[in-house]
Amino acid sequence: MTDVAEDIELKSEELQSVLDRKPSWLLRFGISIIFVIVLLLVIIANLIRYPDVLRAGAMVTSVVPPIAVKSKVNGQVFFYVHNQDSVDMGAVLGYVRNATNMDDFHYVEQLMGRLLKLSTDDLQQQLLQIPIRSDLSLGEMEPEFLSFYRAVEQYRMFVRDNSREYETSFYLKADKSQGAIGRSLEKQRELVLQSLRDAERQYHTDEELFSRKIISKDELSNSLQNLVQKQLALESLNTNNEESLKNRNSINYNLSRIVSTTNLNKRELLLGLSASMNQLEVAMTTWKQKYLLVAPIPGEVNIVELWSDGQLVKEGQEVVKVTPHNAALFAKVYVPVTGSGKLEVGQRVNIRLDNFPYEEYGMLEGKVKYIPKVASNGMYEVTVSLNKGMTTIANLIIPYKPDMTGAAEVVTKEQSVAGRIFRMFNKVIRR
Structure with a gap:
């Protein structure tokens, strides 16, 4: 028993020494330090925020x-x-080779451009002066050009035909001659008419004298015969005058017919020429649309x-x-339907172009301008305005090329680290 008591007393002294000894500073403040560290981590996790992004394909284009x-x-x-x-x-940017000789086409194009600008009167003059080649290789336009060329040649032959001038000159001379004859007959008629009046007065006088038996019957007969001769002379002149007038009317009719026929033929030729020019112009337009790159x-x-x-x-x-x-530029961002509910107008967008590495050139910045209500082929075509055009965040200007493709990141919203961890735990718990 004594040994046991001594042993208990001995252990009690060791325990007492342990209890009496002061703990080190780590033991005294460790819990507090750990609490403070945990608290700081929680605060930092709430302070540190970074954005959620939607990644999508992008294309920079112009309005x-x-x-x-x-x-x-x-x-x-x-x-x-x-x-x-x-x-x-x-x-004209170029052309696709065909049966038409391009030099010949340009010749006809310049010719038609010159003729179509002229008034009708100027066109008639120029058609007689402008040389028109016929040895052209125009392929599909050949029939229309030949029709135009024939119309021009027919018009030239018509204008240069002298037979109408000869015929007109003949009738003009005949008209002049008949006019002179008519004037001469009119003067003779006036003289005969005056002579007739004198003969009538003489006859009436002789008739009165015969009734008084002053003159003989033979003298009265002579007076009557003179009167009859004057009357016959007047009738003859009237007949000649009427015949001259008929001849002159016939001449004027022929002159009018020549002028009318000439004008009608000229009008028909000009109408045919105009129609052939229009047909050639249509053929040239069709040919341009088919073979020229404009x-x-x-x-x-x-x-x-x-x-x-x-x-x-x-x-x-x-x-x-x-x-x-200088067309305004914008970007089309093709956002998948999955996660597209986070999209909002005004959200920031970063675009990295495929042709220009963003590590060297930087990224383009923009904002969501328009979000369509309907997706197409599982994608929303979102319109993004570019804040600085083709100037990147590195202040480098990227030369624009049509339909430049790249990758876009749409910054939907920023969330803290703590919130993300909480969301992850919440998702695990719900499972």
């Missing part, structure tokens, strides 16, 4: 999009322009996948794109 010029036929293409050339609307808008030329003359193109193939000058 007036680049317009593609397509080939209407199969064949070899030849260009009049080069990449990045500035062109006006309607400028700029639909003013802008910059971008040749699509073709770099040299003579390359083959197929019908419907895009050959050239014309990008409008």
